[in-house]
Amino acid sequence: MSVQTERADAAPETAVHKSGEPPGGLDAKRQRIRDNFLPYVLLLPALAVTLVFLGWPMVKNGDLSLQNINRRQLILRLTEYTGFDNFEEALKSEQFWRVVGRSIVFTGVNVILIMVISTLIGLLLARLGKTMRVTLQLALVLTWAMPIIAATTVYQWLFAQRFGVVNWTLDKLGWHSMADYNWIGSQFSAFFVITLLIVWQSVPFVALSLYAATTTIPGELYEAAALDGAGGWKSFTAVTFPFIKPFLFATTFLEVIWVFKALPQIYAISGGAPDRLTETLPIYAFVEGVGNQHFGMGAAISMLTILVLLTLTSYYLRIVLKQERDEL
Known part of the structure; x- marks a missing residue:
């Protein structure tokens, strides 16, 4: 009698497992998403520093390479673009x-x-x-x-x-x-x-x-x-x-x-x-x-x-x- 009672009690729980989301399934999905995006989030400070201290000087250097700039241009504050x-x-x-x-x-x-x-x-x-x-x-x-x-x-x-x-x-x-x-x-x-x-x-x-x-x-x-x-x-x-x-x-x-x-x-x-x-x-x-x-x-x-x-x-x-x- 006790065995039948235990089976009866376990049946509804099994039905919930089969018909709905298993316990902890949503949390596990969120954890996987966090694990996938965490490396990129951790890289953001390094990427920001790289863009500021390397990317911006590269942009300025590229802009300077398209100019005719010497002592005269510096003194008169002239910008003479000469292309390539x-x-x-x-x-x-x-x-x-x-x-x-x-x-x-x-x-x-x-x-x-x-x-x-x-x-x-x-x-x-x-x-x-x-x-x-x-x-x-x-x-x-x-x-x-x-x-x-x-x-x-x-x-x-x-x-x-x-x-x-x-x-x-x-x-x-x-x-x-x-x-x-x-x-x-x-x-x-x-x-x-x-x-x-x-x-x-x-x-x-x-x-x-x-x-x-x-x-x-x-x-x-x-x-x-x-x-x-x-x-x-x-x-x-x-x-x-x-x-x-x-x-x-x-x-x-x-x-x-x-x-x-x-x-x-x-x-x-x-x-x-x-x-x-x-x-x-x-x-x-x-x-x-x-x-x-x-x-x-x-x-x-x-x-x-x-x-x-x-x-x-x-x-x-x-x-x-x-x-x-x-x-x-």
Whole structure:
């Protein structure tokens, strides 16, 4: 009798479940909506800040690139729109295309050196003992934390012509012709100093990132590779590289952007000397705009610089996406 009563009591409840919305169904639906929109809501402050501090200056720079503005226009507060004349003049200039080619080669050399050295250091960190690893990590962090201008000033002092430490050391080692060597006197030596500085500043971030990637690799994979008779190189290609490849792609992408737009290092070391042979696109835009007081032309060159960088990075992103599709 009690069993029949329980069944009778449960029947209406079952009917409600079948005919209407189950308990908690509306709340669950609202929760799903909130979960879907929450990421976009959280992104709104970052998007707002980006629009204010990046989007608006880009709009103003684009407007400036369409004007003929120099000292006269600034003094008389004149606005002379010339359309795309600045872009046309820049694109027809042989100097502009020489600087574009130089910028691409400069970026490629620096990024290759950064990635190779950083990979070797990252792998070294994974194999060192705790004391040596912490010591090397501390040295990398301190190098990375040094401000750009401070590091550039140190390199200016190291490679100074008359009182530089490098020239003094080379002279003491027997290269007496280097006692008063002018490192900024030729294109190759000036770029050598600039490359050394940029690589030195960039390696810590990439090396530490790659070392962090190696800590995610299970040790059992290395043990299995060793049992199969794999040597150091085979273990790297079969075990290590597949795990760190996404980090390599990401850091390479970031380094391309960072090196391509490097301005304070080059300007402080050489200023484009000798004979403007060490100018990259950011330096070229700054010299034409601020140095020659042709601000519209400088703005146009900076916009073209962004387009060149977007072209380089879009090609790289296409390669990365293709590789990811092939792996699926």
